[in-house]
Amino acid sequence: xxxxxxxxxxxxxxxxxxxxxxxxxxxxxxxxxxxxxxxxxxxxxxxxxxxxxxxxxxxxxxxxxxxxxxxxxxxxxxxxxxxxxxxxxxxxxxxxxxxxxxxxxxxxxxxxxxxxxxxxxxxxxxxxxxxxxxxxxxxxxxxxxxxxxxxxxxxxxxxxxxxxxxxxxxxxxxxxxxxxxxxxxxxxxxxxxxxxxxxxxxxxxxxxxxxxxxxxxxxxxxxxxxxxxxxxxxxxxxxxxxxxxxxxxxxxxxxxxxxxxxxxxxxxxxxxxxxxxxxxxxxxxxxxxxxxxxxxxxxxxxxxxxxxxxxxxxxxxxxxxxxxxxxxxxxxxxxxxxxxxxxxxxxxxxxxxxxxxxxxxxxxxxxxxxxxxxxxxxxxxxxxxxxxxxxxxxxxxxxxxxxxxxxxxxxxxxxxxxxxxxxxxxxxxxxxxxxxxxxxxxxxxxxxxxxxxxxxxxxxxxxxxxxxxxxxxxxxxxxxxxxxxxxxxxxxxxxxxxxxxxxxxxxxxxxxxxxxxxxxxxxxxxxxxxxxxxxxxxxxxxxxxxxx
Ligand code: 87F
Numbered sequence: 085x086x087x088x089x090x091x092x093x094x095x096x097x098x099x100x101x102x103x104x105x106x107x108x109x110x111x112x113x114x115x116x117x118x119x120x121x122x123x124x125x126x127x128x129x130x131x132x133x134x135x136x137x138x139x140x141x142x143x144x145x146x147x148x149x150x151x152x153x154x155x156x157x158x159x160x161x162x163x164x165x166x167x168x169x170x171x172x173x174x175x176x177x178x179x180x181x182x183x184x185x186x187x188x189x190x191x192x193x194x195x196x197x198x199x200x201x202x203x204x205x206x207x208x209x210x211x212x213x214x215x216x217x218x219x220x221x222x223x224x225x226x227x228x229x230x231x232x233x234x235x236x237x238x239x240x241x242x243x244x245x246x247x248x249x250x251x252x253x254x255x256x257x258x259x260x261x262x263x264x265x266x267x268x269x270x271x272x273x274x275x276x277x278x279x280x281x282x283x284x285x286x287x288x289x290x291x292x293x294x295x296x297x298x299x300x301x302x303x304x305x306x307x308x309x310x311x312x313x314x315x316x317x318x319x320x321x322x323x324x325x326x327x328x329x330x331x332x333x334x335x336x337x338x339x340x341x342x343x344x345x346x347x348x349x350x351x352x353x354x355x356x357x358x359x360x361x362x363x364x365x366x367x368x369x370x371x372x373x374x375x376x377x378x379x380x381x382x383x384x385x386x387x388x389x390x391x392x393x394x395x396x397x398x399x400x401x402x403x404x405x406x407x408x409x410x411x412x413x414x415x416x417x418x419x420x421x422x423x424x425x426x427x428x429x430x431x432x433x434x435x436x437x438x439x440x441x442x443x444x445x446x447x448x449x450x451x452x453x454x455x456x457x458x459x460x461x462x463x464x465x466x467x468x469x470x471x472x473x474x475x476x477x478x479x480x481x482x483x484x485x486x487x488x489x490x491x492x493x494x495x496x497x498x499x500x501x502x503x504x505x506x507x508x509x510x511x512x513x514x515x516x517x518x519x520x521x522x523x524x525x526x527x528x529x530x531x532x533x534x535x536x537x538x539x540x541x542x543x544x545x546x547x548x549x550x551x552x553x554x555x556x557x558x559x560x561x562x563x564x565x566x567x568x569x570x571x572x573x574x575x576x577x578x579x580x581x582x583x584x585x586x587x588x589x590x591x592x593x594x595x596x597x598x599x600x601x602x603x604x605x606x607x608x609x610x611x612x613x614x615x616x617x618x619x620x621x622x623x624x625x626x627x628x629x630x631x632x
Contacts (some may be wrong), residue, residue, distance in 0.1 A: 087334040097319070102597045118158055118175050118176065121164045134489060141182055141611060143308065145484040145485045146165075146420065146484050147162070147488070149161050149360050152362065153368070156525055158417075159414065160291075163184075163291045163413065166183065166490065167182075167196075168180070169291045176296035177286055180406070187408075187409050189537075190331060190427070191331060199276055204274040204275070205275055207275065209250075209257055209277060211249055211280075212248070213248040213249070213250055213256055214248070215247075217259065218248050220259070220433040221254065221255060222280055223349065225255070227348060228283070230286075231285060232283075232284070233282045235247045237594060238457050252281075252302060254304070254349065258304075258382075259452060262385045265306060267332050267388045268388065270387060271307060271397065274304075276303040277301075277303075278299075279299075279446045280299050280300070290632075292410025298405050300403070301404055302401065302403045304396070304401045307398045308397065308398070310376075310399060312398070313376075313398035315398050317352075317374045317400050319355050320372040321338055321355075321372045324336075327404065328356060328358060328411070331427050332425055332427075333412075334411055334415050334416075335359075335603065337356070337627060338356055338599075339604055340354055341353040341602075342576055342577065342602065342626070343537065343577070348373060350376070351371075351378065352373070353372075353374075354371065354601075355368055355372075357416065359551050360414045361551050363414075363568065365629060366600040366630070366631040367414075368403075368631070368632070369408065371403060374399075375399040377397070377399070380396040385399070412428070415544050418489075420487045423512055423540070424491065424512070426533040426534070427537055429468065432469065432471070432493065432533055433492070434469070434493070434495070435455050435458050435472065436453040436482050438499070440499060442499075454497060454502065456497060458525055459471045461525065462529055465529075467530065472485075487585055492511070494510040495510075496509075496510060504571045505521060509529070511532070513539055513540050549567070551569050552569060553570075554572045555572070556573065556574060557616055558616055558617060561589075561617075565589055565594075565629070566590055570600065570629035574613045574616055574622030574624070574625055575615050575617070575624060576621060576622050577624070581617050582598060582599055585598070585617050596628055597628045597630050597631075600626070603627055606625055608625065
């Protein structure tokens with residue numbers, strides 16, 4: 085099975101979805117039921133319904149499902165209640181609301197800057213593909229055919245020929261690469277698209293993680309030499325890792341896919357793999373492929389080298405999608421809702437003045453002015469600040485409201501604080517509070533945001549590391565999976581063994597485990613170490629796990 089950034093090739097069922105017709109990979113089966121948010125119980129209707137001034141009675145803001153005991157419900161509630169996602173009429177398609185789109189734009193800005201510096205240019209190719217074009221490289225499309233969506237009509241008349249909607253753009257772009265590359269002087273050709281692709285998934289649609297249309301970037305490069313191409317593969321992989329670690333505070337493991345898990349059209353596939361402790365599953369975070377000369381052969385992308393010889397180009401393709409956002413939510417969220425890493429939070433600080441009924445009009449006024457002053461000061465530093473001075477909600481309700489949305493810092497300003505010229509900073513990640521003098525707010529808040537960003541990463545890293553076990557026997561392998569862990573185990577690269585492990589490790593409740601990657605950073609492998617499953621001489625440590 086080929087791999088791709090969204091892990092579309094992984095037909096895994098979630099523990100809540102039933103296998104279809106007894107098979108988890110039956111692509112023509114009905115879609116697994118989408119986990120839509122349940123109708124809320126009374127007293128918990130969408131706050132929007134009741135957020136009117138005349139209705140004084142407040143609704144509870146917050147989640148009813150717990151992350152530890154009902155993860156799938158928890159996830160659905162978080163993404164909807166925190167207003168990241170709205171469910172849509174077409175199953176498997178979701179609306180990305182501003183809170184989610186902001187995160188994507190943050191990733192986009194950062195990654196786009198990095199690839200431009202490196203010499204990549206953005207372009208846009210059409211979303212429609214003719215059948216011949218799509219099938220030009222049969223091998224790579226074959227395994228995916230069931231996921232391709234087709235346009236067959238315009239109005240009420242049938243099209244002469246159905247037209248596919250791009251599931252990825254290799255076959256869209258490469259015929260033009262063949263035209264545009266003539267000489268070594270035309271190389272490297274490095275283009276990127278920020279677009280959406282459509283893959284008609286049948287297994288367990290999940291917002292951000294697996295949807296039928298998703299946003300991503302797809303980069304496609306052509307080089308004169310293998311060395312240059314390989315250099316880019318790892319350069320991009322590093323950038324993908326940094327999107328996770330530096331922006332989302334999510335640790336990832338860089339590695340190579342096994343032969344069975346790589347993109348079928350590639351020479352080799354590299355990946356960044358994350359871990360979701362709550363479910364014990366690994367998740368592919370992005371992939372960077374070295375395509376070798378597979379596609380240049382098929383599409384005739386050749387050039388005249390300096391010595392006048394005709395040569396095929398060396399190609400790569402690489403993709404990172406909005407799945408990033410889902411991973412971030414799953415890793416950091418808690419029972420109060422989202423926990424946003426400061427670097428990608430649309431609101432980094434919320435200021436909440438806390439007047440009480442006893443306060444004089446003047447004192448209230450002074451408090452409002454001070455709150456405003458903080459907002460101005462912090463915005464002037466470039467921070468993203470909300471001031472919640474709505475007077476129809478209690479402070480407690482507002483706390484829950486902003487906690488649900490994961491805002492990293494809440495600045496509380498109460499009557500006592502006004503007397504002491506101080507305020508309270510409450511951290512979303514630890515829920516701890518500390519007093520800060522007014523004069524220190526402008527210096528402390530940016531520092532605290534930085535502290536939170538790093539603390540979130542360290543916490544996730546510790547949890548991730550505690551969730552990986554190094555084993556050498558089958559018994560320990562199974563025990564580790566049962567404990568919802570990923571497993572680092574010695575492997576001889578035997579494909580049949582990988583398939584066999586997947587079968588043998590599947591249980592009534594849980595899917596089988598497969599290799600997530602062969603980590604680039606390898607622990608020492610003493611010579612003579614045997615594969616945990618076949619008993620034959622191991623080649624490397626592989627990272628195994630149940631996965632999305
Ligand atoms: C679904 C239908 C048709 C994944 C598909 O990973 C074709 C495909 O080629 C398909 N799902 N893939 C693999 C995508 C490979 C590659 N493309 C560019 C990437 C990164 C971005």
